[in-house]
């Protein structure tokens with residue numbers, strides 16, 4: 097198909113252009129296999145753009161990595177003639193692999209990959225789990241380690257990075273005018289919030305992070321990291337003013353939130369791509385190093401084995 101600037105080959109699931117004078121254009125792409133919302137945010141004047149939380153496709157049964165989701169983003173970027181300055185991670189995801197390193201490579205190394213500064217804490221936690229014994233493996237995993245309230249420019253627009261711990265300690269959100277990219281902190285009202293039972297996660301911190309989001313102006317649009325719709329009703333956004341958020345989260349005290357979150361987390365199994373995701377994502381989207389025979393592995397630590405199976 098011939099591409100033109102007016103009709104990109106790949107269409108976003110949802111577009112928001114001209115929200116208000118302080119908010120750039122937002123293009124939302126849904127990745128069905130992991131229920132992930134990926135975003136491209138751009139300044140229509142300068143064509144500068146950022147990507148938020150892009151997915152690298154992975155089939156754990158066959159160990160096959162593919163790049164369809166990332167290539168769709170690249171196609172859109174090319175057709176819209178966007179200049180990507182940053183690839184923004186909200187956190188080290190445990191349910192999908194990031195395509196940030198692949199995208200950076202395809203975009204000729206131009207974009208900087210940014211993540212919250214506390215990613216180093218997450219790396220330290222998981223290094224012994226996956227045998228990343230030499231700390232130098234983490235060198236240059238990311239280009240920018242955001243601090244709370246740090247700001248940067250996207251063309252004529254401003255972005256503020258806000259630390260939103262609770263789901264993971266490194267978690268940040270990105271505020272572009274009226275739009276907030278919340279990652280896995282607050283979710284749409286039917287699910288409410290992300291889980292808080294990963295290592296370094298904490299339901300009290302998550303409560304504070306959600307209060308921080310809900311204290312933003314009521315017209316703030318919350319673009320979430322995931323949606324798990326029962327049918328085809330997926331939506332990338334909710335808002336601070338949404339009645340259910342106000343009633344359920346703003347009105348709920350910390351103790352009852354923590355109790356609710358912890359009891360819900362106790363019923364949740366491990367994410368399907370937990371280990372494969374973390375092994376790649378704490379390396380900033382790189383694959384683990386080759387073994388002595390040039391093979392690459394994504395490992396699954398074994399737990400719960402009876403003693404008779406572990407003697408030798």
Ligand SMILES: [Fe+2]
Pocket residue numbers: 187188189190191263280
């Ligand atoms: Fe997550």
